[in-house]
Amino acid sequence: MIDNVYFVFLLSLNYIQAVWIIAYKQFLSLKESLILTSLLVVQGITSIWLDNTYFTLLLLFFFLAQFVFVTRKLNDWLISSLLLVFEDALILISWLPTVDLWNILLLKSVVSLKTYTTNLFFLVIAQQLLLALLFFITRYILKRLALLNSLALLPKKNRGLSIAILFCLFLSIGLQQLGVFKGYSVAYFYSTFIVIGFNIFFSWNIFLLTKYYKEKQYSILLAEMYTQEKQKIELATKFKDTYKELLTNLTADLEVNDLDHASQQLNSIIDYSDSFLTPNLYRKIALVNTPSIQGLLTNFIKKCDTASIDLSLQVSQELSSSAMNLVDFIRCFSILLDNAYDATLVSQEKSISIEIEGDPNYITITVKNTYVENPEIALQDFFQNNFSTKENHQGKGLYIFSKIVASYKKATYRISKKDSFFIIVFSIPKLKNPTV
Incomplete structure (x- = not known):
C-alpha cells in the first residue's frame, strides 16, 4: 500500500x-x-x-x-x-x-x-x-x-x-x-x-x-420602471389639461408687457413639466445587464431621490466583459457611490453624475459629485487609510478602493476637481474572450 x-x-x-x-x-x-x-x-x-x-x-x-x-x-x-x-x-x-x-x-x-x-x-x-x-x-x-x-x-x-x-x-x-x-x-x-x-x-x-x-432583481427593476413611467403619464395628462390655459395667460402677460408675471408663468411651466421630461433612470439601469449591479444602482437612485440629490446616469457599456472579479467591482463601485453621496449631502448644490462607457479594451466608470472644497486638503489625502473629512467616520472606503484597484493589472483610477465637482475616473480592462 x-x-x-x-x-x-x-x-x-x-x-x-x-x-x-x-x-x-x-x-x-x-x-x-x-x-x-x-x-x-x-x-x-x-x-x-x-x-x-x-x-x-x-x-x-x-x-x-x-x-x-x-x-x-x-x-x-x-x-x-x-x-x-x-x-x-x-x-x-x-x-x-x-x-x-x-x-x-x-x-x-x-x-x-x-x-x-x-x-x-x-x-x-x-x-x-x-x-x-x-x-x-x-x-x-x-x-x-x-x-x-x-x-x-x-x-x-x-x-x-x-x-x-x-x-x-x-x-x-x-x-x-x-x-x-x-x-x-x-x-x-x-x-x-x-x-x-x-x-x-x-x-x-x-x-x-x-x-x-x-428574476427577483429583474422584477424589482421592471416595477420601478413601470412606476416612474406611470407617474410621468399621469403628470403629462394633467399638464395637457392646463397647458393651453398656461400659454393663454403667458400670451396675455406678454401683450400687456408684464414681463415679471410672464417670467413667473414660464418658470411654473418649466417646473411643472420637469418631472416627466426627466429621463427614466431605471430604464438606463436595465442596460447594465448585471443583476447585482442593477440592484446597487436601483437602491442608489432611491437614496438620492430621498435626499433630493440631482442624479444623472449615462450607460453605454455592459459590465459583463469586465476582467475584474464581480465582488471586487461591486465593492469599488459602491465605495465610489457612497463617497459621492456623503460629499454631496453637505454641499450647497446637490448633484451627482455617473457615466458607464467603454472602448474595445477598457470599461470606464466616471463619478462626479459636488463637494465642499478645503484648500488645505490635497486630493490624494482622500485615499489615505483612516482619513476622512466627516466626523465619526472611519475613512477607509477610498483607501480600500485604491488597494483593490492596485491588485489588478492595467486597472487604474485618477482623481481631479473641476467647477466645484470632485471627479473619479475608474478604468478596468476587458476580458479578451468575454463570456456570452
Missing part, C-alpha cells in the same frame, strides 16, 4: 493544484495563494518526521487559512465553504479510479504486492493528470456560466449552513480515509458517494436560488 508520507505529499500537490487552477484570481490574491502553497509545502515536508496520524491536522491549517482568505475577500461564508467542498469532491473523484481503488485491491489481496508496486507510479501520475483535467474543466465552467457572479446575489447570512457543510465535509473525508487505510471498501465508497452527492445537491439548489434572485 502507498506509504502515508507519499500520500500526504501527493495530497499536498493536489491542493496546490486547487489553489493555482481554481482559486487564484477568482477567490485568492497572489500573496494569499503563495501563503497557502507554503503551508502545503511545509505539510508535505513535516509529514516525513511527524507521526502519520497527525497529517490531517496539518490539512486543517490549510482549510482554515483558505476559508479565512476567501471569506475576507467575498464577505460570504457559504461560498468559502462550498469552495472547500468542491475542491475535496474533485480530489476524491480523481483518487477513486486510480490510487485509492488500487490500495483497496491490494488490501483485499486481489493484486499482488509486486503488481501493486510495479503499476503504482503510473496510477499516481494518472491521478494527478485526472485531477488537473477536472480542475481545468471546473475553472472553464465557473467562467463560462459566471457562477461567482450568480453566487454574489445570494443572501450573506449563511453561517449556520456553512458550518454544517464543513462538518459534513470533514466527517465524510475522515470516513473515506479510514476506508482507504483499513481496506473498508464499503465505508470508502459510501463516504465518497456522500461527498459527491453532497456537491450535486447543493449545486442544484444554489442554481435554483441564484435563478430566483436574478
